[in-house]
Amino acid sequence: MSRIGRGAFIVFIVLRYGLDELVLSSFRKPWIRLLARILSLGRDLRSPRAERLREALERLGPIFVKFGQVLSTRRDLLPLDIAEELAKLQDRVPPFSSDIAVATIERAFHKPVDEVFESFERQPVASASIAQVHFATLRSKSGELREVAVKVLRPGMLPVIQKDLSLMRMMAGWVENLSADGKRLKPREVVAEFDKYLNDELDLVREAANAAQLRRNMQGLDLVLIPEMIWDFCQPEVIVMERMNGVPISHVERLRAAGVDIPKLARDGVTLFFTQVFRDGFFHADMHPGNIQVSLAPETFGRYISLDFGIVGTLTEYDKEYLAQNFTAFFRRDYKRVAELHIESGWVPADTRVDELESAIRAVCEPYFDRPLKEISLGMVLMRLFQTSRRFQVEIQPQLVLLQKTLLNIEGLGRQLDPELDLWSTAKPFLEKWMLDQIGPKKLLEQLKDQAPHYAKLLPQLPRLLHEYLQRPRQQDARQLDKLLAEQRRTNALLQILLYLGMGFIMSLLAFQVWVYLPTL
Known part of the structure; x- marks a missing residue:
């Protein structure tokens, strides 16, 4: 019954905000346009379509907001007015009452907010689908004042998310049973992965732990700043962290006017992504512009500032090695090796002919080499790859769904910063070096070092x-x-x-x- 109720509410919102008319009006056939006009009779649809879409996603809840956030980075796939309006979902979701935020803080720390902080700004500085952020001042144990950011979980999130996930699980079951591609797409497993990451995001202590891990991993890279978590003030509903000062990465003209090297910033973003994925196997998986700023402080000028670590992706050593081999073969245009890797991994049936799969992959990928990012539509590439995967019965890998989503974010971000960026040539040297490190003497020494405690115990x-x-x-x-x-x-x-x-x-x-x-x- 809860799924039926939620489904009915979604239909109501679609009709209330005229999303059906928005979809039908995009078709060119006259009878479909006529149908859209008939359906719009009696409804007030004078507001701009982009605004209605954003408001509908906000009403539908966090899962739909996150969907809008991903779409907002794909200006190559959306009309400009819709992309601009959906960008407001990145950090301008309507906030909840500051009284509720204060009550949550006092419940978490068992004392009045004025006793927890020296000062607390009741007006939130950012509001997202899961939580909102307030600035505050905290007195350290040594008596010094420290500027901090306080992240407070939005109330009532779990029931809404569970209803949406229950509905998605039901729909996934329909897709799996009714569609010819159902088993290959593994919709239930994909929803299960989504369920895991969304529920993890509702525990702010887990987010704080993710931030601490990323901060350790990124030390010495000099490309990104990650706020320090103040563990004495971290609870499941409230976390307190170092306050970061930067310019949102979407304000490109402001950054350029401040003297930031925008092309270098774009290249650094690609390096940062591939480092987290292939070196560490632990990556920030919610990299939309609302979660990324750029430092203008003299000592850290031009570095990224990462925020919001509720969703992170992890890869096993096998996943990293397999993906790196695929990317490296792809950058070298060795499509035969790409086809062989798909067969070796079991992603396609064992009886697939290598030459046929090689030819299909070449036809998809070859037209996009040696082009700047502004001339590449990764959405179109993915669509053609999907058509190819359907033909060769390629199985979807649920553990890579977050990686694919993040790659779309990175491409959308790179398109905003530097449309002339050559994504392939920027990533190729990094991946080739990484592959060499995996099979060279440096890797052997690292493995011996890791096993040294075991050998020391075994030697006597x-x-x-x-x-x-x-x-x-x-x-x-x-x-x-x-x-x-x-x-x-x-x-x-x-x-x-x-x-x-x-x-x-x-x-x-x-x-x-x-x-x-x-x-x-």
């Missing part, structure tokens, strides 16, 4: 283990020899009995012959 036991190993074969040989001798003695006794019986039979036969022939002599 080595003489005893060696002695036992050397003694075991001798004892086994002795027991085996005794067994063989016993079997041989039994065999000899049996042969002896048979020999005696044979000699007795021969002597009996000779005696019988003598007895028969003796009277005739």
